[in-house]
Each structure stands twice: as structure tokens, then as C-alpha cells.
Amino acid sequence: MAKELTPVEAFLAPLAKITRKHRDIEGLVFWGGAEGWDPSPSEALEAEEIVFYAEGLLIDGFHMDWALVLEGAAVDHLRLCFWQDGEPPPPVAVPWTVGDAGRWQAP
Numbered sequence: 001m002a003k004e005l006t007p008v009e010a011f012l013a014p015l016a017k018i019t020r021k022h023r024d025i026e027g028l029v030f031w032g033g034a035e036g037w038d039p040s041p042s043e044a045l046e047a048e049e050i051v052f053y054a055e056g057l058l059i060d061g062f063h064m065d066w067a068l069v070l071e072g073a074a075v076d077h078l079r080l081c082f083w084q085d086g087e088p089p090p091p092v093a094v095p096w097t098v099g100d101a102g103r104w105q106a107p
Helices: 007-021 047-059
Strands: 026-033 043-045 063-071 074-083 097-104
Touching: 007 047, 007 074, 007 097, 026 047, 043 047, 047 063, 047 074
Parallel strands: 026 074
Antiparallel strands: 026 043, 063 074, 063 097
16 A cells, blocks of 8 residues: 655655656755845755755745756756745746746645
8 A cells, every 4th residue: 555645745756756767967956035046056966865855844844946957858957946934036037948847835
């Protein structure tokens, strides 16, 4: 009998699938606040760290947007955006192609 996933696990399941398929993918972490989004990533995570890192923050009440960024047709990296309160900061101009994406609004 399959274990029923928690809401956090279900949200992160697509990320887990991506990291299993693309074992060399990086997760670039961006933080947002009242001033907007940090222009540079605060961290670059290896594939096996991505879901664990995100899960801890989501359990602690953070919000998250993620996007699978493509370079042409090839997978480039995962963009992981976190913020703490309310709605996310205004989006940055998106000069890249997004292959898949998701948003977690903490309860």
C-alpha cells in the first residue's frame, strides 16, 4: 500500500522527479522581501539537496515559487524563490524559458 503524501511532499514531488532525472541539475536559491527579489542567488544547491532544503523551509512556513529554466530545449537549472510574508514580491523580467513551475502558499 502506497504511503499518502503530505501536502508539502505532494508539492515537492515534481522537483524530486526532476532531480532524479537530471542528477547534475543545480538549484539556485533567491530570496524575496519588501524591496523585491535579490538579484543574485544566495546559494547553489546540488540536485540531492534541493528537495530537502525546500521541504524544511516550507514546513517552517515559507512560501515558494520554483521554475525549471531551460537553455534552448535543454534543462539548465531550477530557480527556487522563497519569501516569508504575504504575496511574493513583484516578479523580475523573465528572460529565460520556463519548462515547468509551481507555487506554494503557506497556510
